Amino acid sequence: MSQEQKSTVQTTGHVWDDDLREATNPLPNWWLWTFYITIIFAIVYWVLYPAWPIGKSFTKGMGNNISYTAKTVDGKEVQKSTHWNMRAKLMAEMNEAQAAQQKYVAKVAATPLADVPKDAELMQFVQSSGKTLFSDNCAACHQAGGQGKVGMAPNLVDDSWIYGGSYEKINETITNGRNGMMPAFHGVLTDEKITQVANYVLSLSGEPHNAEAAKAGDAIFHGEGGCLVCHGPDAKGNQDLGSANLTDKIWLWANVPAQSTPEGKLDEVRKVITAGVSRGKMPTWGGRLSAEQIKVLTVYVHDVLGGGK
Amino acid sequence: MSETGALYQKRIPIYTRSVKGKFRNFKTGVLILAFSIFFGLPWLPWHRSSAAAQALMFDLESRRFFIFDLVVYPQDIFWLALLLFIAAAFLFFVTGLVGRAWCGYFCFQTLWLDCFMFIEHFFQGERPARMRLAKQSWNAEKIMKVGGSHLVMLLVSFWTGFTFIAYFTYAPDFFINFFHGAAHPTAYFSVLTLTLTTYAAGGVAREQICTYICPYARFQSVMYEQDTLAPSYDLKRGEGAAGRVAPKAGIKTQEERQSKGHGDCIDCGFCVQVCPTGVDIRKGLQYQCISCGLCVDACNTIMDSLGWKRGLIRYDSERNVHSPAPAKPQLKWKNLKVIGYATALIVMSAALVYNIGTRSDAEVRISQVRQPLFIHLSDEKIRNRYEVHIVNKTEHDESYTIKVHGIPEDALNMGVEPNPMTIRAGKDRRVPVKVDLDEHLAEKTREFDFVIVAKSNPETPVVRSVHFNAEHQENDEHH
Numbered sequence: 001m002s003q004e005q006k007s008t009v010q011t012t013g014h015v016w017d018d019d020l021r022e023a024t025n026p027l028p029n030w031w032l033w034t035f036y037i038t039i040i041f042a043i044v045y046w047v048l049y050p051a052w053p054i055g056k057s058f059t060k061g062m063g064n065n066i067s068y069t070a071k072t073v074d075g076k077e078v079q080k081s082t083h084w085n086m087r088a089k090l091m092a093e094m095n096e097a098q099a100a101q102q103k104y105v106a107k108v109a110a111t112p113l114a115d116v117p118k119d120a121e122l123m124q125f126v127q128s129s130g131k132t133l134f135s136d137n138c139a140a141c142h143q144a145g146g147q148g149k150v151g152m153a154p155n156l157v158d159d160s161w162i163y164g165g166s167y168e169k170i171n172e173t174i175t176n177g178r179n180g181m182m183p184a185f186h187g188v189l190t191d192e193k194i195t196q197v198a199n200y201v202l203s204l205s206g207e208p209h210n211a212e213a214a215k216a217g218d219a220i221f222h223g224e225g226g227c228l229v230c231h232g233p234d235a236k237g238n239q240d241l242g243s244a245n246l247t248d249k250i251w252l253w254a255n256v257p258a259q260s261t262p263e264g265k266l267d268e269v270r271k272v273i274t275a276g277v278s279r280g281k282m283p284t285w286g287g288r289l290s291a292e293q294i295k296v297l298t299v300y301v302h303d304v305l306g307g308g309k
Numbered sequence: 310m311s312e313t314g315a316l317y318q319k320r321i322p323i324y325t326r327s328v329k330g331k332f333r334n335f336k337t338g339v340l341i342l343a344f345s346i347f348f349g350l351p352w353l354p355w356h357r358s359s360a361a362a363q364a365l366m367f368d369l370e371s372r373r374f375f376i377f378d379l380v381v382y383p384q385d386i387f388w389l390a391l392l393l394f395i396a397a398a399f400l401f402f403v404t405g406l407v408g409r410a411w412c413g414y415f416c417f418q419t420l421w422l423d424c425f426m427f428i429e430h431f432f433q434g435e436r437p438a439r440m441r442l443a444k445q446s447w448n449a450e451k452i453m454k455v456g457g458s459h460l461v462m463l464l465v466s467f468w469t470g471f472t473f474i475a476y477f478t479y480a481p482d483f484f485i486n487f488f489h490g491a492a493h494p495t496a497y498f499s500v501l502t503l504t505l506t507t508y509a510a511g512g513v514a515r516e517q518i519c520t521y522i523c524p525y526a527r528f529q530s531v532m533y534e535q536d537t538l539a540p541s542y543d544l545k546r547g548e549g550a551a552g553r554v555a556p557k558a559g560i561k562t563q564e565e566r567q568s569k570g571h572g573d574c575i576d577c578g579f580c581v582q583v584c585p586t587g588v589d590i591r592k593g594l595q596y597q598c599i600s601c602g603l604c605v606d607a608c609n610t611i612m613d614s615l616g617w618k619r620g621l622i623r624y625d626s627e628r629n630v631h632s633p634a635p636a637k638p639q640l641k642w643k644n645l646k647v648i649g650y651a652t653a654l655i656v657m658s659a660a661l662v663y664n665i666g667t668r669s670d671a672e673v674r675i676s677q678v679r680q681p682l683f684i685h686l687s688d689e690k691i692r693n694r695y696e697v698h699i700v701n702k703t704e705h706d707e708s709y710t711i712k713v714h715g716i717p718e719d720a721l722n723m724g725v726e727p728n729p730m731t732i733r734a735g736k737d738r739r740v741p742v743k744v745d746l747d748e749h750l751a752e753k754t755r756e757f758d759f760v761i762v763a764k765s766n767p768e769t770p771v772v773r774s775v776h777f778n779a780e781h782q783e784n785d786e787h788h
Contacts, residue, residue, distance in 0.1 A: 117724075117725040118725065120730070123725075123726075124739065127739055127741070144680055145679075145681055147681035147684075155684075157681065157684050158687065158692075159686050159687055159688075160687045248687040249685055249687075249689060250687060303724050303725050303726075303741065306692075306724055306741060307684075308724075
């Protein structure tokens, strides 16, 4: 570039170091207009939305209130109207979602429990809202897929039920909760006898066991131990009492399937007989969930998880 | 940078002169056809059983696109990808052959700008009248003429926006709701936005959209070949040895001009005046040129009136125009690029047509419930669970039967779900399905098929292969 070439850039006229000039290029008009529009936008925003802090308060915005229905701690519904804020917006949207769901909820309420799964539309509702209800309320113990956890909560996807797997029984279990327990036999039976009963229990479901000890255990089960009182003479359990079926391969408290050695399996069963069961508590959901929600959950457990009987 | 030192070039207003000729007729024809289709199609009724009776409707709410008898579901989204590929290949193919034919005749910007120029011509008159009007100060006449033309442009813009939104909803209802204030706020906002953008692009920004905003103009140079046809000025014939000159006494006839070394261009400027982007084609092909051919029409009109040969400005290839003895312009398609694009075009169009033609009437997806992977039942069977999702894509209610293949039929346990089940037209259903296998069979079974049979089409059932999970022997470390 030659020295003589004239610069066409507008300058302030300030020149230093011989050839350095201070330019005064104007801003492009489109840029300026965009800038002015953002200023106008900001002013409109200040009027409509919460914006300026004033002491411990702030400007609330005008003409932009949000109304919603909220529930107080004691369950009363109150109408609220407040300045625009994200929480109120969430509440209003929750109201809307509940209103949209109301159509199905009303239908669930009007349909007898056993007829809910016969209605294709309701079944789709059960599949989607049941999944949410289950994840929110049940999955903590019964796990996300309803498979339960040995030593904590029963498996809901198999067909073995401690308190019964009919619609009525599942509904009753959810509504009222359950309080399963088994007495500890420590001190009631000697260690040897407990081992014999444990061998008998393992023999019922075809697990490896000592045949001789099992025979002795059979006698204790039906005699001195009194196990048959709850588990029944055939050891198949009693759903009215919530006593387990000992003849199938499904375990809740003794984690027999996880043990690879016969000694390990025996030990698992011995522990349960010795210490009893005191953790079989299912909370009451009757006060926490609505009757319709429990109905949806019942059908979800019965037909979507699929183990219902 | 201009001499005044301003950073930005000021727009030089363009007042196009109207012209008659075959390219003008073609442009007008395309405009009428395109507007008839765009503005008319939302109002075309069509018999449907599962949605509103509209021939072309993009129903976002039910997530279905209705295109005459074809119903497009979200699962068919790759058709859109194919369609875009085809459109791109077609554009490149056409550009390789005849340059920016898209820009000149079919582009929305061109169509709406052309329409707006007609409106201006109608209200304000021919080019000299419009230039006079632009210069004169504001008075009743100017307000009436300029205001009138812009008002009509805005009305056309509004109807453009309204029509666009009408493609997404049932148009007759939308029409009534819109003018009763009962339409959705989104609809009003969209129509307003489209009205303003249409007016801004066609009525205000105009050719600046093509020259500054549209990227296509900028990469056209890589699309063009030496043999690509584009409006070209025959430099040799037009300029001669001594340059172009207006006819004066002594250089009027062709013979007189040629003897003095002047070419056939009489420097009337008609080709520049008709150009919608203000290009002087005599300076050669430029990025602003949208290949509309109006300069060809203009020059031919002049040549006809002089009784000279047509084609001083013509659709021709760069190679031919600059050759010592230009031959008749012709399409040259025998090069790798054009043939390559044509091949891609044919392959992808065939793929799209084949795919649309062979789409099944039922969309079936089966997902295995993996929590838990499998279930031990009390009778020592192994249970796997699946969610069978069936979408009825037909326009009639359909009855579907779920069967299994490769395992005993009675292994399928539908629970409370009916089998067969009815799914309404255009609706879907998620069915929880259980499969119970005896332990020894479960150990052996790794895969089996679900077969979904539609009652009205039992010959072509949908077959989906799925896995069966169990403690398979080789996977079990305890054995």
